[in-house]
Amino acid sequence: MKTHFIGLDTHGQFCDVTAVNGKGEVVLRRRSKTNIPALVALLELVPKPRHLVIEEGPLADWLWRNPWSQVEQMVVCEPRRNRLIAREGDKDDPIDAEKLAQLFRGGFVKAVHHTATLERACLKQQVSLYQQQVRLRVHEGHRARSLLRQHGIIVRERDFAQSADRQDLLARLPTNRTLREDLELLWQSYELAALHELRLGKRLVELAQQEEVVRRFQALPGIGWVRGLTLFVWLDTPWRFATKQALWRYLGIGLQRRRSGNGPERLGVPKQVNRPLKSTILGAAKSAAAQGDNPFADQYRRWRDEGLSARVARRNVARSLAVTLWGLWKNGSAYRPDWVGVAAAARR
Numbered sequence: 001m002k003t004h005f006i007g008l009d010t011h012g013q014f015c016d017v018t019a020v021n022g023k024g025e026v027v028l029r030r031r032s033k034t035n036i037p038a039l040v041a042l043l044e045l046v047p048k049p050r051h052l053v054i055e056e057g058p059l060a061d062w063l064w065r066n067p068w069s070q071v072e073q074m075v076v077c078e079p080r081r082n083r084l085i086a087r088e089g090d091k092d093d094p095i096d097a098e099k100l101a102q103l104f105r106g107g108f109v110k111a112v113h114h115t116a117t118l119e120r121a122c123l124k125q126q127v128s129l130y131q132q133q134v135r136l137r138v139h140e141g142h143r144a145r146s147l148l149r150q151h152g153i154i155v156r157e158r159d160f161a162q163s164a165d166r167q168d169l170l171a172r173l174p175t176n177r178t179l180r181e182d183l184e185l186l187w188q189s190y191e192l193a194a195l196h197e198l199r200l201g202k203r204l205v206e207l208a209q210q211e212e213v214v215r216r217f218q219a220l221p222g223i224g225w226v227r228g229l230t231l232f233v234w235l236d237t238p239w240r241f242a243t244k245q246a247l248w249r250y251l252g253i254g255l256q257r258r259r260s261g262n263g264p265e266r267l268g269v270p271k272q273v274n275r276p277l278k279s280t281i282l283g284a285a286k287s288a289a290a291q292g293d294n295p296f297a298d299q300y301r302r303w304r305d306e307g308l309s310a311r312v313a314r315r316n317v318a319r320s321l322a323v324t325l326w327g328l329w330k331n332g333s334a335y336r337p338d339w340v341g342v343a344a345a346a347r348r
Helices: 036-043 060-065 079-086 093-106 118-149 163-172 177-209 212-217 225-235 244-251 275-291 295-305 310-331 342-346
Strands: 004-010 014-020 026-033 050-055 073-077 256-258 266-268
Touching: 004 060, 004 093, 014 036, 014 093, 026 036, 026 093, 050 060, 050 093, 060 073, 060 118, 073 093, 118 177, 118 225, 163 177, 177 212, 177 225, 212 225, 212 310, 225 275, 244 275, 244 310, 275 295, 275 310, 295 310
Parallel strands: 004 050, 050 073
Antiparallel strands: 004 014, 014 026, 256 266
8 A cells, every 4th residue: 555645835825735655756736725624625635545744833733733534644843854955946835845745755854742632732822922921021121221221321120120210210311301201111011011921920820730740840949830831831741752861952951962074072052942941941950059958959069069160060950850850740759859860879
């Protein structure tokens, strides 16, 4: 039985569908409206068995969650991995769909994990919305600070976070009505962003407290409700990762080895990572190290005493924290401080 590989290039109004057989020969090339019934009708024109591939994008999660009984396998793949190969030669939407199908046939696509349920997807969207609101609040604060700096007033965000502190800053500005109105407008934008961030943060805490796994995460030093929920929704399941090294790479705290010819071997942290997720685990490590009186703080002090920089020691703490969290998630146990670093110590 010949397998057929279907590439789906998605857009808001239409999708291009190209199917190839096991030899790479195009057996179908059509355009469809972007709705499930139209896509299902098009897929049924391709002989079974059918393997469908789409690239990660705004529509990928919606398409992933719909029941595709017409295909034996569906993969959402990483577009950055495909870009260099797909960029060669002519480019338009039907050609993109064919190249996607050919990459899938050759086994060159990298699958992207998606949550299985709408509830988990909505929870992940809540976390993303909160993170966006935090960035917006910081951005509005930077705009106000920049305007003040242009007139010789160097302040931090906390110096104008409360409205009672702003009159002194206004008094230090040159007497210019337009300047004062601009600054007050920026402060209004900052206040609105901070208010929305506060409301979303409270909502996230309520949602986090409803998740049994997050309640266990929260017992770890440096892991609060928001950080715990962020790790929970982005990791989704501990069974995604076969090894702790795979977990570290996904979190952005693993190392990549690079070597060319007879040159030296270099180890470094990858640049293309999920930055909010990386910031979450590194922030948790920093908080755990600062709290003291916990095994992660002890690890941090030991690594610093051994001559490691604060940055490397903090990354090592983040790895230890991630492995501990991953372990208690897999085996359903509660956090036990005496278990931290036991496996690593046994190998010494």
